[in-house]
Amino acid sequence: MTVRVNADKTTGIAVVTLDRPERLNAINLPMRDELRRIWRELRFDDSVRAVVLTGSGERAFCTGLDRDAEVPQPGSPYMADDPLLRVGPKSNDLWKPVVAAVRGMACGGAFYLLGESDFLVADTDATFFDPHTTYGMVSAYESVLMAHRMPHGEVARMMLMGTAERIGARRAYDIGLVSELTDPGGALAAATACATVIAGYPPEGVQGTVRALWAAKEAALAAGFAQAPHLISLGNLPAHRQAELFAVRRGGGFRVR
Numbered sequence: 001m002t003v004r005v006n007a008d009k010t011t012g013i014a015v016v017t018l019d020r021p022e023r024l025n026a027i028n029l030p031m032r033d034e035l036r037r038i039w040r041e042l043r044f045d046d047s048v049r050a051v052v053l054t055g056s057g058e059r060a061f062c063t064g065l066d067r068d069a070e071v072p073q074p075g076s077p078y079m080a081d082d083p084l085l086r087v088g089p090k091s092n093d094l095w096k097p098v099v100a101a102v103r104g105m106a107c108g109g110a111f112y113l114l115g116e117s118d119f120l121v122a123d124t125d126a127t128f129f130d131p132h133t134t135y136g137m138v139s140a141y142e143s144v145l146m147a148h149r150m151p152h153g154e155v156a157r158m159m160l161m162g163t164a165e166r167i168g169a170r171r172a173y174d175i176g177l178v179s180e181l182t183d184p185g186g187a188l189a190a191a192t193a194c195a196t197v198i199a200g201y202p203p204e205g206v207q208g209t210v211r212a213l214w215a216a217k218e219a220a221l222a223a224g225f226a227q228a229p230h231l232i233s234l235g236n237l238p239a240h241r242q243a244e245l246f247a248v249r250r251g252g253g254f255r256v257r
Contacts (some may be wrong), residue, residue, distance in 0.1 A: 002031035012049035012199035021057030026066035039092035064108025089117030101191035115145025134162030144224030209221030
């Protein structure tokens with residue numbers, strides 16, 4: 001299994017842990033399928049009233065889609081599949097609150113998960129970046145999701161600067177992407193403490209609030225997502241050119257701001 005779930009029926013908390021630390025919790029297709037199954041199962045488990053989402057290990061929360069993943073695609077450009085489009089809780093109609101606990105790197109496809117979490121708690125060693133442009137790819141879905149969590153200039157800079165910069169935890173807190181900072185190793189406990197408080201409230205009001213908050217940006221997300229496949233089709237370099245750029249940039253330096 002590539003995802004662990006620990007549910008505590010006493011507190012009403014389920015901790016969902018991405019568990020591929022040797023791959024920096026990058027998402028392969030089995031992990032994607034596990035996440036979708038888990039979100040759907042949590043919809044029907046009334047003993048779970050709040051969820052904490054985190055990553056295993058110290059180095060990364062998640063580094064997006066595993067570059068070794070084989071993603072089958074239809075032959076037609078009008079039916080291109082995005083493998084992570086429905087990997088998050090909201091995309092699977094889970095309207096229970098999800099608090100993300102971030103340690104280490106969170107980048108690229110991790111934003112599908114963070115963009116559908118209700119708020120983020122992060123260690124001071126957390127960093128956020130998006131490598132798409134560096135490797136000749138369009139950051140489309142990720143940009144749309146993060147544009148609803150960060151000021152426009154901040155998300156634009158993060159997406160356009162690629163691997164040259166990372167947003168540090170303090171900067172992420174200052175711009176509102178992160179709601180609380182903790183000492184290294186403390187994000188999971190802090191997120192769980194928040195989730196425990198929320199799980200103690202009547203679930204009908206909590207879940208209705210989650211749904212209302214998502215509804216406030218749902219139409220804009222849908223409009224942005226509608227453009228994404230065309231932009232990706234037009235702007236992405238061929239896979240072999242992306243791989244060449246990835247190999248060249250793998251050891252490159254970066255600054256944290």
